[in-house]
Structures are given as structure tokens and as C-alpha cells.
Amino acid sequence: MVKQCVTVLSRNDISSQKVGLMQQDLGWADLQINEVSKSFRDPKGAEVRALDGVSLSIPAGEFTVLLGPSGCGKTTLLRSIAGFEKIDSGHLNLGGNRIDLLPPHKRPVNTVFQSYALFPHMSVIQNIAFGLENEKIAKSEVKARVDEVLELVKLTELADRKPSQMSGGQQQRAALARALAKKPKVLLLDEPLAALDLKLRKAMQFELKRIHRATGTTFVFVTHDQNEAMALGDRIAVFNQGKLQQVGTPFEIYTAPSSEFVANFIGESTVLQGKITEQIFQGDGLRIANLNQNMSSNGSVKLMVRPEAFTLIEGETSCGNVEIKEIIFTGDSLETLLVTHSGHEVKVKTGAMLLNQLNVGDSVELFVDVNQIGQLA
């Protein structure tokens, strides 16, 4: 924890000249989510568990991404932190203070909404100042803070525009500035980039990272886009059906997913089911020798292999022969769908230069880097 703070602090120093004001009186506060549950009734009256005993600790200053398919509970958790949803059981603690009993306007957190939710009858400046005018802050201080966040999100020139006179990306920045001006202990972002086109989304990802570094605020970011989660998060929390599946750095989540769901949701993967005897895996029509010793060999096992861990060039550990079912050339790489003799599909990603050597229907030998094979629970 201490280490985490130190790294964030040192990051802040780099850009502290730019946003000096933002950092003052920004107390460190960890967000603790303890055994939080929340149920809804669907239109038919059946009970849906949106959050099922979720516990998660978010250190101060961290960029945490809540990732999962739609309806997995990630947005419900975000709205519970903001105070828009009342949790059925569990606690929310921020810096040691319980916040789940406070109304939204008394919680030291602020939200950036997917729809931006800018006040259409107010200019950008008025939108940002609205939040500050709710506190007892001197007019000059309000102006200083508005100017500061406008500069932070690079919107100074459009300060007098109404939301309807701005593009989606600019509205996004305005919404971000409005929330940041309040100096929240935690900034909640509910799929804020979902409405932007791909190019703008990429650009805003960099912007968000820069702003996160510049402010040092804790960011909790909800998305269903795994690429976005990988690009942004210090840590990713993967949700499915109201349950927290796995928490870890993008690297941990990608290379060592804890379940088949996580393996399939984040990146592409091939899951192989079979038995391990004396470090040799057999199953789904493949045979892989020289496995790492730490792989358990009790009964049936599931192995997870990323497409890039396989190769069709000799040199790695052989898995046996497979038939080519489909070849997709994507420019920088070649995505091949292969079938083992037992009918199991294997996804392989290789260099594009193999394109001329492969034909659909060919039988080829499949190789794998055993160090990149993960075992699923």
C-alpha cells in the first residue's frame, strides 16, 4: 500500500507544476468495498442479483477498471459508490469513513456519466462552477479552479460554449472537468468513451492517463471493452453475473486468468481439456510434453493458451498435427483457425509472412511455448 502511494506521488511530481492547485488538500483515501450485495427485480418480478458479495480494495491514486459484459454488475457497483443505488448489504469505506449511508451529494466522489449529463442550459464554465457553488467557496477560488480544470482538459478556448455547440469528445472533456473541479477523493467513470468513435476513443485514453497522472486522484472506470481496460487500468477487476471473478494488473489478468470466463473475456484463447501425467498433457486431440512442473495433475485439467503462444514454425514444443480450417490475414498478422483430429478448434496468431505457405485444408504441425500455457481452476 505504502509502495503504491509512493509510486503515485513520484508520478505526480513530474506534472505538479502544471496543476499545483489540484494537489493541495488531496488526502489519501483508500476505497474499501466489503461484501457488497444488491438485488433488483426484473420486469417479470424475478430477483436478479446485480452484486453478489463483492469485496474489492482500491488503493488511493490507483486507476482501477471494472470490466465485464453488460449486466455483470460493474455499473451497479459504480452507482452504489456514487450513491445512486442503495446496497442491500455490505459496507463502503472511503479512507476509513463509511460512505454507503450518505446521500450522493454528501459523498466525496464524483461521476463522469456515459451520456456526459452536462446541463444543456449552461455554458461549460457554468457547468463546472455549478459543482463548486454548492460548496462554500469564495468566487475568486471558484474561478481559479474552473480555469485550472479547463486547462487540465484543454478546453479553455471553448469555455463559453453550450454543450450543444460542442462535439462528443469536447463534451466528454467538459464532463471530466466538471467532476474533477470538485477534487473528488474518487472519480467514477461510467463507460465515458463508449459514445466516441475509435480514433477519438484512442486519443481520449491517452488523455485520461495523462489527467490521472496529473491529478493523482483515484479513478474507478467502468467498461465492457477489454482493450480499453488493458490500455487504461493499473488494475482490472473482472465481473460476471454479479460476482468479482479476478483482480489483477492487466499483465496478470492476460497471462494468468483464473477462470475460463476471464480467459475468454479478455483476449482470445484456446482452452484445452485433458489429463496431465508426468508433465505431459493429453486431451482434445493434442499431446504437449515438457510442461512446467508447477501444473497440477489431479484428474481432469483445463489449460489456457493464447493465440500468440502457438506457432506453426518448428522450434517450440510440438503439440501434434492439426488441419487448417480458416486463414484470416489482418495486415500485421495471420489469424488461423485449426482443428485437431478430435474436432477441437485452436486459434493461432502468427507472423504475416506465413501467408503464402498455408492453405485451407492443409495438415500442419502445431507448436507451443510451454511457458505461456496457463492452467485454469
Added chain:
Amino acid sequence: MKPRSTTEKEPGIYGPGLVSLPAYITGILLVGLPLIVVIVFSFLQRGEFGSGVIHKFTLDAYRTVFYETDLMGNQSLNFSFLKIILRSILLAFTVTIICLIVGIPTAIWIALQKKTTQRILIVLVTIPFWINVLARTYAWMLLLADGGLFNQFGAPVLLYTSWATFIGLTYAFLPFMVLPIYASAEKLDKNILEAAFDLGASGWRVLIRIVIPMIRFGIFAGIAIVFIPALGAYVQPSLLGGNKSMLIGSLINDQFGESRNWPVGSALAVLLLAMTGVILLATRRRKLEFV
């Protein structure tokens, strides 16, 4: 694909060709012509036996409205018409304010309910329209009369007072205030309200700074369609108020009825029309400012 011919006629907002003809006929026959008749009548002489008009141009009608002639034939300014106008405006204004105070929270509250509940509540709001306004006004007479329901519970007898007129008008026009405000409140993005709370605003501040500015067009529409008919109201002042304090609607009615002075009635109607026109223009300019 063949480029579209530039001579081809685009179907505009009035629709292609003859489709809009019924609208024009209705508009001209039912709105335009009666209006012209009233304006023309106001500049003609009174008929010999009271009803009807003599087709001779005169400003007598307007002179009657603004001046009074004493027994000696001297003319002096007559303030009674002005008083009636002011009284009517004051009443319409008060009715509008009360409708606003009751209507805004009601409309917002309805808009915040579940969709199915909203539909039921809106039907409830419109139920009074299913019954004729006269029948409803007679019902109020029973409630407010001496020995009526309210009187039995200890309320003073309000029938045939200005209070009864006021209650009857407020009751009649409240739905006209609720419906347009609901229509704009229902379109409010709930996220915007959440954002306002999220930014630390209390409920009161959210209402004043966010909700009301965002539903202002509904409020303007509500004000216009409550104030204008309330200004010319006739049924409630005569049945509930007992015509004790004269209002412009009743005055016009009297001119065509008992007083048998069509030109004066028409002149009053033209003056009322001019006044509402001025008020409408004033609200229109306000709207433009906000856009």
C-alpha cells in the same frame, strides 16, 4: 443512380398540394372569418332594436367602452371598463400562479414515476376533460353552496363570491398546466439530475437551477394556455361567482345577450384579443432569449 431533378417539388411541412386543403378551409372558416366579423362589427352601429348591426362605420362602440355620457350629454373618461379588465387580469394571473405552484411539482413528480404509473396518472389528470365543463361547474356549485359539502364541514359559504370563481377556474385549468410541463419533464435525462446531486447540490438547488430551467418551455406553454382562457373565462364567473364582480368574459357575454349591443361586445372582444396578443408576443420574445 439518377440525380434527383431540381425541378421536382419537395414535400414541405405543409404536405404536397391538396393534402393541406382541409386545414386551410377549417382555419379560414372557423378562425379567420369569425374574427373578421367581430372586428368589422366593432366598427358598426348598433341595430335599431338592439340586436344586429347597421352597416354604417362609427367609433361609437369604442367610445362607449372608454367614455361615459352623463344626463347633460357631457362625455368623460369611463374607468369601469379598465377596472373590469384589471380585475380579470388579476384573477387570471392569480389562477396561473396557483396552477404553476401546484402544477410544476405535480408534473415533475409524475415524470419521476415508473412508466406504467406515469400513464395511469396522466389518464387521471385528463379525466375531468371527459365531463362537460358546465356539469363540472354545477358540481362545484353543489360543493360550495350553503349547506353543501364544504359548508357541512365548517367552511364558509363560498358560492357566489370571487373565491368560488377563483376555485372553479383553478380547478378547470390545472390540467392544462400539468400536461405541457409533464411533457417536457418526462423528457428530462435522469442522468442529468443524478449529475446535479453528484456535484453536491441539494434537492432544492437541483429543482431551481437544473430542473426548472430545463422544463421552461413546458412552463411557458402552460402559462399561455392557462392565462389566456382564464382571462376570458365566462362559465365559472357567472355560475360560481354569480356575476357579482364583473369580469371581461361576462361583460362581453352581456353585450350580446341582455344589453343587446353587438358592436360594444365586439369592441370588447377585439380589445381582449389585442391584449392577449400582446401577452403572447411578450412570452414569445422571452422564449427566443433562452434558445
